[in-house]
Amino acid sequence: MTTRTARKCKRLLDTKASYTMPNRFVPPNDDVCEVLQQRLYDLIDLASHAKQVHWTVQGREFLALHEFFDKVNAELNDHADIVAERIAALGGQVKGTIQAAAKDTHLPDYPLNIASTTNHIEAFSSSIFQLKILVRASVKTVAELNDNCSADLLSELSRKIDEISWMVGAQMEPKSREAT
Numbered sequence: 001m002t003t004r005t006a007r008k009c010k011r012l013l014d015t016k017a018s019y020t021m022p023n024r025f026v027p028p029n030d031d032v033c034e035v036l037q038q039r040l041y042d043l044i045d046l047a048s049h050a051k052q053v054h055w056t057v058q059g060r061e062f063l064a065l066h067e068f069f070d071k072v073n074a075e076l077n078d079h080a081d082i083v084a085e086r087i088a089a090l091g092g093q094v095k096g097t098i099q100a101a102a103k104d105t106h107l108p109d110y111p112l113n114i115a116s117t118t119n120h121i122e123a124f125s126s127s128i129f130q131l132k133i134l135v136r137a138s139v140k141t142v143a144e145l146n147d148n149c150s151a152d153l154l155s156e157l158s159r160k161i162d163e164i165s166w167m168v169g170a171q172m173e174p175k176s177r178e179a180t
């Protein structure tokens with residue numbers, strides 16, 4: 001290899017090296033990461049609420065609800081993944097364990113002693129309503145921090161939360177809905 005070729009190769013290698021670890025050169029946006037991290041805790045928690053329904057619901061609608069809440073759990077996990085990877089892409093430290101989420105979730109404790117469809121629907125609706133409010137506020141906060149990509153990501157999450165919330169509420173018996 002000529003000296004000139006060797007120099008060129010070294011330049012290319014150096015150039016490549018500067019692109020393989022982008023986060024090393026980009027300071028994390030701590031404020032945006034913190035907002036995303038708070039919603040990640042809530043998503044991990046809410047996904048576990050969905051599994052709790054999946055495992056414990058009883059009654060005539062068992063099969064439909066058992067399957068529905070398994071899908072809800074999967075969708076929430078998908079969104080938790082998207083939020084966590086956004087934190088990582090911004091150079092933040094993801095905290096994604098159940099233990100971390102249990103400590104800092106903003107959702108109400110999910111009752112462990114319920115089984116009926118009505119009680120589960122009401123308990124899950126209460127959890128998802130709380131997350132709905134928090135995600136909408138987070139969209140605004142992140143937009144004010146000038147991170148439009150994170151705001152867009154949270155808007156997408158907000159749409160998904162609205163959709164799940166509607167589908168959960170629609171499974172309440174009409175009598176029960178009219179009473180609230």
Ligand SMILES: [Fe+2]
Nearest residue numbers: 054055066070
């Ligand atoms: Fe299952």
